Amino acid sequence: MNRIDKKVRALRARRKKAFIAYITAGDPSLLMTGRIAMALEDAGVDILELGIPFSDPIADGPTIQEASGRALKGGVTLHKIFNMVKGLRKKSEMPIVFMTYYNPILRYGLSEFFKKCRDAGVDGVIVPDLPCEEASEVKRYARPNGIDTIFLAAPTSPSGRIRQIALSSRGFIYYVSLTGVTGARRDLAADIAPKIRFIKSITDKPVMVGFGVSNAKQAARVAGLADGVIVGSAIVKIIGAKKNILPAVSRFAGSIARAVHGG
Numbered sequence: 001m002n003r004i005d006k007k008v009r010a011l012r013a014r015r016k017k018a019f020i021a022y023i024t025a026g027d028p029s030l031l032m033t034g035r036i037a038m039a040l041e042d043a044g045v046d047i048l049e050l051g052i053p054f055s056d057p058i059a060d061g062p063t064i065q066e067a068s069g070r071a072l073k074g075g076v077t078l079h080k081i082f083n084m085v086k087g088l089r090k091k092s093e094m095p096i097v098f099m100t101y102y103n104p105i106l107r108y109g110l111s112e113f114f115k116k117c118r119d120a121g122v123d124g125v126i127v128p129d130l131p132c133e134e135a136s137e138v139k140r141y142a143r144p145n146g147i148d149t150i151f152l153a154a155p156t157s158p159s160g161r162i163r164q165i166a167l168s169s170r171g172f173i174y175y176v177s178l179t180g181v182t183g184a185r186r187d188l189a190a191d192i193a194p195k196i197r198f199i200k201s202i203t204d205k206p207v208m209v210g211f212g213v214s215n216a217k218q219a220a221r222v223a224g225l226a227d228g229v230i231v232g233s234a235i236v237k238i239i240g241a242k243k244n245i246l247p248a249v250s251r252f253a254g255s256i257a258r259a260v261h262g263g
Contacts, residue, residue, distance in 0.1 A: 002146050003095035003123045004171040007046055008206050008227070017223040019260040020208055021253060022049040022099065022232030024067035026076030027239060030084045036239065036249055041094045043250045044257025049126070049230065052081065052100035059128040063233040067240060078108055082120045089121035097124040097150065097171070105138070114141040124148035124171045132168035139168070152176050155195055163202055172206040175199060175226065177213070196225045216259035223260045231256055 001009070011018055021040045025033050037048055053071035057064060085096060098117065105113045105127065117125065125147055130138060132151040142149050148171030153162050155176070166173055177192050192209070199207050209222045210230030222229045238248050 002148065002171075003093060004047065004097070004148055007095050008172065011046065012227075016261050017226070018046045018206070018208065018228030019044060019219075019253075019257050020047040020049055020097075020210070020228055020230040021045040021235055021256075022051060022064075022210075022230060023239065024051040024053060024064060024071055024236055025081045025084065026053055026071030026074055027067040027236070028070065028242060028245070029074060030076060030080055032245065034084055034088055035246060037088055037094070038091060039246050039250045040235075040253050041092055043253035044261065045094070045253055046228070047095045047097060049097045049099050049232065050081070050085070051232075052078065052098055052104055054101045054104055056103075057101065061233060063237050063240065067236045070240075078104060078113075078116075082116045085120040085122060095123045096121065097126060097148075098122055099126045099128070102127050102130045102138075110137060110141045114145040114147055117142075117147050118145040122147060124150050126150045126152070126174060128152055132165050135168065143170075148172075150174050153199060155191060159198070162199060166199065166203040166205060169205060172208045172228065173199060173203070174230070175207050175209045176211045177209050177222070192222070193225055200226075216255045219256045220259040220262070229256070229260050 008018060023033060023036055040048060051064065053068040053076050055072065057068050125142060135149060139149050150171050151165045151169045152174045153165045175196060196207055206227035208228035208230050209226045210232065213219055213222055213229055213231050214234040219229045235249060238252055239245055
């Protein structure tokens with residue numbers, strides 16, 4: 001068991017759901033990313049999803065695209081992110097999941113990337129532009145290094161493909177609650193409940209729901225259906241405003257944590 005498995009088991013034992021927070025590494029700086037991560041943990045975040053900045057983030061909406069652009073402009077590299085995570089590991093055992101596109105992994109080298117993930121203390125990897133059917137090479141290097149490969153299921157995924165995603169995923173299954181790119185939404189998708197029920201009927205792996213969850217009310221509703229809630233763009237937007245970042249992030253994350261853990 002790595003940190004993701006241990007965290008999920010501990011939450012299930014307490015009949016609690018997981019709160020996963022996404023931030024972009026290096027926005028507004030890597031030093032601040034480390035401080036924001038610790039503030040999120042203190043506010044009640046269970047798992048940290050750390051976005052690797054990329055120049056062509058096709059699954060992300062404007063908020064995270066802009067954060068990636070700021071981070072890249074600031075000189076963020078994978079090497080620097082690995083060192084930042086090593087620093088975090090001296091202070092925290094919070095599970096950390098990288099969200100990255102396939103190109104940065106390929107350019108870094110699969111073998112070296114997953115060794116660095118292991119050595120730094122990364123627990124899982126989400127690659128939104130890599131279908132599970134084409135991920136054999138990634139899994140071949142990830143699993144010996146103890147890195148969970150987490151795949152995305154969408155509202156448009158047919159039942160056969162969802163079964164394949166469930167078999168391929170380790171750590172948890174990421175259910176994308178709506179079609180389109182990341183970003184805060186006013187309302188959740190109408191068909192979210194039956195979709196989650198179907199996934200949970202075919203696997204006992206945790207199902208975490210992201211894309212569009214932007215406030216405590218939505219988070220509480222999703223927590224009542226799934227094993228966890230992923231919130232990203234709403235947090236990244238607070239960071240991008242650059243006003244009292246740590247207290248503002250802490251207040252918002254605290255409100256989501258209370259909604260999720262009480263759901």
